[in-house]
Amino acid sequence: MITLSTISGAFVKAGSRILKVFQYGIKTADECSPFGDDSSPLEGMTAIYAETGEIGEPVIIGYMNERQLAAPGEKRIYSLKDNGDISFYAWLKNDGTMQLGGTxxxxxxxxxxxxxxxxxxxxxxxxxxxxxxxxxxxxxxxVPGLVGMDVSGSKIVEIKTL
Structure with missing residues (x-):
């Protein structure tokens, strides 16, 4: 069965993130995520909790995303401050540009x-x-000669940053 649960804490044990969730009481579950993705949710976020075929081996298979801004074909990753505000982001836009923390x-x-x-x-x-x-x-x-500096060739217009 797949249900929604509220995150109440997280810790790493033997290289695996274990999440505490509130679901009819406090339970723990291993976190499942795509390869190469290491992120830790904030307390209070809504997790997708799923039972497995192994009794006592539930997993968190994702989180409800409340900050979706990406248009079709775009990819956006971000980190959050403790209060839930965006801390930093990388946004691959569908127009071939990338925003790195801002524009x-x-x-x-x-x-x-x-x-x-x-x-x-x-x-x-x-x-x-x-x-x-x-x-x-x-x-x-x-008679002084003209001295100038042109660094316009160094500008990367496809990536914007702070």
Whole structure:
């Protein structure tokens, strides 16, 4: 039989998460989850409790999700603060983008950013050499060259972050 239960606690024993649930009294059950998924529910969440063919070996097979926002074809994972508020999320959108904790800024690619900064540094050094030559010749003229930095190639528009 599959029923709904309220989570009243959780602990890990021998590498397996055991959940305490309130269902006609306090019971415990092992948690079932997809491979590679390690998450612990908050107290008060509604769990899906199921009896198995082994007497005394019930399992929690899932939780009622009260924060669904994903559109068709999207995947969203998130963590919660103790009070139930969203702490952080990763949202794979169906438009080919990803939000990582928010949408306020962009991530960058290191190699193009580093190349841009290296080029800028070379230009600054060249200008400083010109200044040194002008000063050493006393009376020489100094016309500064253009120095700029373009790191726009480092912007990743497919992933948004805080």
């Amino acid at each position: 306020a800024d962009n991530l960058v690619r290191y190699a193009p950013l580093n190349a841009g900064l290296s080029s800028h540094n070379s230009q600054v050094v060249a200008e400083l050499n010109k200044i040194a030559v002008a000063i050493s010749s006393l009376g020489g003229t100094y």
